[in-house]
Amino acid sequence: MARFTDDPPFDPYSDDTEDGDGDLWFLPPDPEDNLDASEVSAGVESRLFPFQEWRAAEADYALDLAALSFDFGRLEERLRLHGEGARRRLALQEVASLGWWSGDRLPADRLVLWISLQIGATGTDAQALARGAWAVRRLTNGPAPVGQDRADAMSQLLGHAPGTPPSARVTDACDVLDSLSSLHPIVQSAVLFHLWRMTDPSPARDLEAAVLAARLGGAPASGQGFLPLSLAGFPGLVAQGSAAARLQGWILGAHQAVLAALMHLDRLAAWTARAEETIFDLSGRTPPRLLGLLKDWPSVSAPMAEQETGASRAAVQRNLDLFTQRGLIRELTGRGRYRVWTALLG
Template sequence: MHGFDYSWQDSENDDQPAPPRPADWLAAQAGLAVELADAALAAGRLEARLSLMDATAHAGATRRLALVEIENMLRAQGTPLSREEIGLDAMAARAGTDLGAMAQARWALRRLEGQSDPNRLRDFLALHRNPDHADAPWSDRPAGAAFDAAAADFLGAVEGLSGLHPLARAPAARMLWRLAALSPEDAGIEAAVWAARAMARAAPGLAFLPLGRHGRAIWADGGTPERRLSRHLSAVAQGAGDACRLLDRIAGWADAAQAATAAIKGRNPARVIAALAAHPVLHTAQVEDLAGISRDTAERLLSRMRHMGLVREITGARRFRLWTAAV
């Protein structure tokens, strides 16, 4: 990209917002060095927390954090779905909810779990999967060559911000995303997911960097680079801290559940607890497989643990029951 020749800019429209200037953002970053260090430290702590897990537990923790993140992203854009509803859909026990919002949630879950390269925007936004190159059902974004030009200019502009730390680059990138009109107004989740994945370059052990409920204050933020960056770094530090505490609560739940079921003979309760600690949502057959027990034993233990207040059954169905730790 050369100068300010953005494909999405109208040279005759003086009211159009100016793109972010790298020098302004570098100055803001320099003035917020302490805040950037705090955010990077929080991200590093979360990365270290997940690095202690085996591959199965790591994937389960990533999904658990992703469900929380998507719940907050959808709430921020005005199409709320609970993490339980999103989890139900992911397990093919679909709730009767907003189909457009659920399609966005399904896409976001795959991306936050690491699917697709954020630098290949057609793939990342799943545009290539639709017949006749049509966009996703919720989209009215630029199409065809116009989208490709806007996407190329967006990525070029982000590269122009390469002097910024990956955590500090995200708010400027979100601003560029909106200027490029890469998403329709009712799909703000797309820019938020892209930024979450891009920030993880600062912590390669993470698939994405979670902001949680703190993201709702900044995903559509405005103001000067200093204001945007300050609020963003605060959200990063708080979001990563909340994620660590959630994982700590799961570990604490597992310890408490072990103590509560100590009077039940055998190792089967411990195996069920380990499975539910490693995965945010499981159906009975998965508990059976992961714990290496019979279906009858799984159903009996899950029912007993539900009466003990240790697990929750979140479907209410008799034939396809989904379970989660009662954290």
């Protein structure tokens, strides 16, 4: 089976990046434009994330937060029934969607090719693919950044070397979250998202902020869960203004994403039932194995199917052609090389 490696091939904290301070819309006016991240972090708790303001926002949107938590619990239960392949499938789609917000704009099929076979990268998007693969791994593996070991968990999610003391940025973020520890984890996840974007100037800032927040927001339902944030748009990621305005957008965006994920799993279950009926007359082990692969991944290439099923390239291609003829899948690329297929969920 394809495996995710735990060593991201890039350094998300490289100093050889452009300064991102121009995007910090939520900073108060300051005549000094050259403050570094540590100077900003030192006063962030008192100036930008006061407990009483976020507590009041949580109370104002308690019903919306309860509705989101209920539907997220439904999603986690559904994922347990579908298996870990469904969680990975949603993670791939979440990262592809986040790319449209962060600027990487990588379709899920490109991420699948890179994660499963390490192919499909070019000189212009190799870093974007590395960030995307990192995000998929961290959404589906590793500890949630909660509890007494929050700093170590966050460091592990970020890919820091084992045994390395948490960075100043991680420590500052954990201090802020600890001061808000009585708030719901989804509320804390909104704070972490905005806080991380403020204190990290690297190109990986936006994707890291979303991944860390998704893992924190998903902690109540499952230790390995993540809260979808972008499957139905970006209202939570672009919300501005007061704590109430940002939390309102965060809950709205996450709830829409959770409902979109539930609908996707409904379509996937219906497709699986239809596919099993459609291929009942096909003999051998390859058709059901290929069916399981198409269920667990949003797109599948012939080399990937050959590796995952253990079948020959000829057998894989023959069954892919049969699945296409029977209306179960379609080919996405329309070209001769690096062809990929996806299930017609309908």
